[in-house]
Amino acid sequence: xxxxxxxxxxxxxxxxxxxxxxxxxxxxxxxxxxxxxxxxxxxxxxxxxxxxxxxxxxxxxxxxxxxxxxxxxxxxxxxxxxxxxxxxxxxxxxxxxxxxxxxxxxxxxxxxxxxxxxxxxxxx
Numbered sequence: 001x002x003x004x005x006x007x008x009x010x011x012x013x014x015x016x017x018x019x020x021x022x023x024x025x026x027x028x029x030x031x032x033x034x035x036x037x038x039x040x041x042x043x044x045x046x047x048x049x050x051x052x053x054x055x056x057x058x059x060x061x062x063x064x065x066x067x068x069x070x071x072x073x074x075x076x077x078x079x080x081x082x083x084x085x086x087x088x089x090x091x092x093x094x095x096x097x098x099x100x101x102x103x104x105x106x107x108x109x110x111x112x113x114x115x116x117x118x119x120x121x122x123x124x
Contacts (some may be wrong), residue, residue, distance in 0.1 A: 008040075008047035009064035013115045014056040022114050023050055026082050057116035065108075065120035072123040076100065076109055086111050087118065 013019035016037045023029045029041035029048065038051035048064060068075050076086070076099060086099035087110040094103040101108055108122035 006045060006047070008049060010049045010051070011063055011113065011117050012053035012056040012058075013050055013113065013117070014052070014054075015114070016050070016052040018114050019050055023048070026079070026084060059117060061118065062110065062120045063117045065122055067124045068121050069123060072100070072107060072109075072121060075121060079111065084111050 016039075020039060023039075023041060024031070029043055031039040032042050032047070033040040038049065041048045041050065043066065080086075080099075088096060088099070089101065089110065091101070091103065094101050096102070099109050101110075106122055106124055108120055110118055110120050112118055
């Protein structure tokens with residue numbers, strides 16, 4: 001039923017203006033639809049909704065993951081150059097080289113937006 005349809009991430013933020021700067025200037029997303037306290041961004045063939053909410057930052061798990069393929073290292077370097085810091089997690093079956101975690105043949109990193117939403121990048 002839903003397997004043939006795209007799916008998008010929905011991210012709650014406390015301060016839309018601050019978060020907008022992060023998603024647009026730091027991550028490089030371009031808005032498709034903008035309102036006073038929300039925006040829908042295009043990311044590849046996906047969509048990311050960022051909206052102001054009283055529940056911002058309450059999710060303690062990964063909220064969105066980008067599959068960036070072989071560009072993982074260069075994207076991590078570019079984000080680091082923009083001041084992004086990466087999260088480090090001790091997970092079963094996972095090793096870490098610097099900021100990049102290796103897990104079951106996949107490599108990835110996690111970072112947080114200004115409201116603490118956990119975002120992932122993987123080399124898949």
